[in-house]
Amino acid sequence: MIKRVGHLVVDLGFGDAGKGHLVDALVRHTGARWVVRFNGGAQAGHTVVLDDGRAHTFAQLGAGSFVPGVRTFLAAPVVIHPTALAVEAGVLAQRGVGDGLARLAVDARCRIITPYHQSANRLREHARGDARHGSCGVGVGETVADSLAHPDETITMAMLRDPTAVRPMLARTRERKREALRTAIGHGNGGEWRTFEDVGIAETWLARASSIAASIELVDMGAPAVWGERGDVVFEGAQGVLLDERFGFHPFTSPSTCTFANADAILDAWGWSDSRRRIGVLRSFHVRHGPGPLPSETDALDVLAEPHNVDGPWQGRFRRGWFDVVLARHAIEVCGGIDTLALTHLDALAHDLGWRIATSHDRGIACGVDAVGRVDGLEAIAGDDGEARMSALRRRVSDALAVPIEIASYGPRTSEVMLAIPR
Amino acid sequence: MGHGNYSHDAHMAMLQARASSGSTEVFAQRTCHPLMNPKGVRARESRDSPEHPRSLGIIFALDVSGSMGEIPRTLAATELPSFMKVLGACKVADPQVMFAAIGNAGWDSAPLQVGQFESSADLMDKWLTSIYLEAGGGNEYESYELAMYFFATHTEMDCFVRRGRKGYLFITGDEPAWPALPRAHAEAVIGDRLDEDVPTAEVVAELAKSFHPFFLIPDLARRAGCEAQWRELLGDHVLCMESHEDTCFVAAGAIAINEGIVGDLDQLAALLAAQGAAGDRVSRIVRALTPFAASLESDGAPLPKPHV
Numbered sequence: 158m159i160k161r162v163g164h165l166v167v168d169l170g171f172g173d174a175g176k177g178h179l180v181d182a183l184v185r186h187t188g189a190r191w192v193v194r195f196n197g198g199a200q201a202g203h204t205v206v207l208d209d210g211r212a213h214t215f216a217q218l219g220a221g222s223f224v225p226g227v228r229t230f231l232a233a234p235v236v237i238h239p240t241a242l243a244v245e246a247g248v249l250a251q252r253g254v255g256d257g258l259a260r261l262a263v264d265a266r267c268r269i270i271t272p273y274h275q276s277a278n279r280l281r282e283h284a285r286g287d288a289r290h291g292s293c294g295v296g297v298g299e300t301v302a303d304s305l306a307h308p309d310e311t312i313t314m315a316m317l318r319d320p321t322a323v324r325p326m327l328a329r330t331r332e333r334k335r336e337a338l339r340t341a342i343g344h345g346n347g348g349e350w351r352t353f354e355d356v357g358i359a360e361t362w363l364a365r366a367s368s369i370a371a372s373i374e375l376v377d378m379g380a381p382a383v384w385g386e387r388g389d390v391v392f393e394g395a396q397g398v399l400l401d402e403r404f405g406f407h408p409f410t411s412p413s414t415c416t417f418a419n420a421d422a423i424l425d426a427w428g429w430s431d432s433r434r435r436i437g438v439l440r441s442f443h444v445r446h447g448p449g450p451l452p453s454e455t456d457a458l459d460v461l462a463e464p465h466n467v468d469g470p471w472q473g474r475f476r477r478g479w480f481d482v483v484l485a486r487h488a489i490e491v492c493g494g495i496d497t498l499a500l501t502h503l504d505a506l507a508h509d510l511g512w513r514i515a516t517s518h519d520r521g522i523a524c525g526v527d528a529v530g531r532v533d534g535l536e537a538i539a540g541d542d543g544e545a546r547m548s549a550l551r552r553r554v555s556d557a558l559a560v561p562i563e564i565a566s567y568g569p570r571t572s573e574v575m576l577a578i579p580r
Numbered sequence: 581m582g583h584g585n586y587s588h589d590a591h592m593a594m595l596q597a598r599a600s601s602g603s604t605e606v607f608a609q610r611t612c613h614p615l616m617n618p619k620g621v622r623a624r625e626s627r628d629s630p631e632h633p634r635s636l637g638i639i640f641a642l643d644v645s646g647s648m649g650e651i652p653r654t655l656a657a658t659e660l661p662s663f664m665k666v667l668g669a670c671k672v673a674d675p676q677v678m679f680a681a682i683g684n685a686g687w688d689s690a691p692l693q694v695g696q697f698e699s700s701a702d703l704m705d706k707w708l709t710s711i712y713l714e715a716g717g718g719n720e721y722e723s724y725e726l727a728m729y730f731f732a733t734h735t736e737m738d739c740f741v742r743r744g745r746k747g748y749l750f751i752t753g754d755e756p757a758w759p760a761l762p763r764a765h766a767e768a769v770i771g772d773r774l775d776e777d778v779p780t781a782e783v784v785a786e787l788a789k790s791f792h793p794f795f796l797i798p799d800l801a802r803r804a805g806c807e808a809q810w811r812e813l814l815g816d817h818v819l820c821m822e823s824h825e826d827t828c829f830v831a832a833g834a835i836a837i838n839e840g841i842v843g844d845l846d847q848l849a850a851l852l853a854a855q856g857a858a859g860d861r862v863s864r865i866v867r868a869l870t871p872f873a874a875s876l877e878s879d880g881a882p883l884p885k886p887h888v
Contacts, residue, residue, distance in 0.1 A: 199586070199587045200587070216586050216587070217586075238586075238587045238590065240587075240590035240591075240594065240687070241586040241587035241589070241590040241591075242586075243590070243686065243687030244586040244587075244589050244590045244593075244686075244687050245586040246686060246687065247684060247686025247687040248586065248686075250686050250758075250762065251686075251720055251721060251758075255762040255764055255765075255777070256764060259764060270587075272591065272594065275587065275591050276591075294587075294588065295587045295588075296587075357610065358594070360610050360611075361594055361610060362594060364610065364611045364689050365594070365688075365689045368689045369687075369689075372768065
């Protein structure tokens with residue numbers, strides 16, 4: 158029997174490391190037939206840029222979807238936004254891939270974001286004002302929290318097949334969340350509050366969500382039936398280890414496991430006996446979209462503009478800092494080690510920006526509030542030209558973290574990803 | 581859009597759809613009316629009858645995405661009765677009108693809704709107000725080509741079958757069609773299995789065998805986003821209006837000119853004025869129809885003198 162490899166891709170920072178183009182490149186390089194999403198949900202934004210100029214930011218469809226026939230499986234911890242799925246598939250269709258939903262399979266147990274969760278998340282984040290957590294305004298966290306506190310109201314992918322059962326759950330959720338919000342932040346009018354005032358929202362949403370769900374393959378137990386016995390599988394992590402609910406820096410975290418743990422659990426449940434390659438992804442500089450600690454932050458890198466990561470109304474500013482060895486080492490440790498590092502955005506070093514890496518902090522990293530200290534050691538990355546700086550950074554990072562760098566990317570396009578791993 | 585904000589767009593589209601529906605809403609439908617669902621429909625028929633021996637099939641296909649929802653409301657509230665009157669004045673003997681609604685098959689729950697051909701304003705109004713104004717959208721295209729495919733392949737009209745006279749299709753909209761009809765959409769929405777995606781130009785060619793298709797842009801501000809593509813597809817059959825309130829009059833005028841019922845735009849203006857249309861409105865309608873009329877040399881402008 159042919160040996161298969163599960164390629165587990167996890168962002169070791171705060172997200173935005175370039176998982177999209179890595180997943181697309183890995184799928185093409187290994188001939189993988191499946192991409193599995195195993196954490197987070199509709200808030201993901203994994204951008205793939207093809208050589209022909211087409212680009213798509215993948216949120217719920219797998220980042221391998223530009224490759225014909227490659228399928229996406231949304232595994233059980235993933236939180237689903239059904240109407241956004243349809244919007245995304247429609248946008249992808251305009252980019253020449255018309256069968257996005259047809260190639261999707263979703264675990265029957267996946268939890269569903271309702272308009273009540275999305276609006277509640279937005280109302281709460283808005284009420285926090287300057288003290289916001291950097292939420293994406295999608296409702297993933299609200300849905301996860303509710304599923305633990307109110308399991309009887311938790312709508313799953315399977316339940317959307319039976320709207321009559323969902324209707325009373327929606328009514329209860331609406332009442333409960335409206336009261337909870339009134340208590341928490343006081344009553345308001347218009348805007349997002351309309352979601353709770355207009356009883357017709359439930360019916361409008363249910364009609365759309367159930368018709369979308371009906372067109373998607375549902376997976377009852379374990380792996381999709383058409384899984385087959387050949388071909389590698391790419392596990393596409395969302396967010397980043399430093400946003401993990403256990404290992405991130407509270408309260409600037411995500412209610413999601415961002416390490417390899419979910420992917421390992423899924424493979425274990427399938428009885429996967431073939432090998433697993435644990436790929437940690439980091440940029441050549443640390444980035445953070447929105448508030449929260451970023452010890453090596455510097456405005457020296459603000460010149461590195463990006464079309465796909467703009468300052469968002471919900472997440473806030475896109476911030477940049479020097480590559481932080483201390484944060485990287487911490488992330489590798491808490492996720493149980495990696496087989497290789499994928500270092501992305503190396504092309505940024507073509508700009509002569511006085512490149513540095515952060516090598517030490519004034520205190521160790523703990524978990525929780527004020528977990529991170531300040532950078533007290535910076536080291537210059539010298540080089541006469543871009544190429545010299547790129548290889549100097551690669552070498553220095555690989556040495557400092559004691560991991561090989563078998564994947565490196567020199568631009569946003571799939572063709573700019575260099576892979577030194579076996580096919 | 582296109583920066584991963586799909587959940588935001590989905591959420592806001594739904595809130596906006598709800599906000600635009602007041603309590604006195606005549607469009608009460610909250611899902612696709614089962615009788616307007618095109619799936620599995622063999623054909624919508626426009627037939628001659630003893631009362632209407634020379635029927636002429638006319639389809640109004642209304643884009644009901646986001647910003648286009650005003651047109652069906654205006655039609656229902658004020659225009660439909662006058663439309664029948666104007667058609668009568670234009671001596672279009674036995675018009676049979678079918679209403680249809682167009683959304684986006686990429687994500688709308690009711691991307692295509694089709695009524696039946698009717699001869700009385702009452703029944704037309706029933707179909708018109710049974711449309712579910714889903715108000716989706718927020719995108720680059722709408723599924724006009726899917727609707728055109730349905731009209732081309734799932735209608736039977738006595739005007740055409742018996743008399744070789746083409747019917748009329750008026751599409752209101754403000755976006756381009758998809759470049760090709762995705763076969764997945766044809767199967768999901770209509771139930772037709774196609775071998776491959778059909779380029780929209782081919783759909784139009786098939787449609788034009790039995791219909792005179794027109795695309796009506798509701799106001800001048802929206803021309804930029806869609807006119808060029810529609811000119812490629814339909815040439816002079818793209819009518820740029822200055823107000824969506826003129827939809828019925830412009831459509832009636834296009835039929836009157838194309839059928840040669842009125843000789844030129846001057847005659848049409850007189851006829852519209854006689855029907856009680858105000859002077860500035862008549863001017864708007866005439867301006868919307870001028871390029872089309874000119875293509876038939878029915879604009880009333882003197883022809884250039886031949887060189888001797």
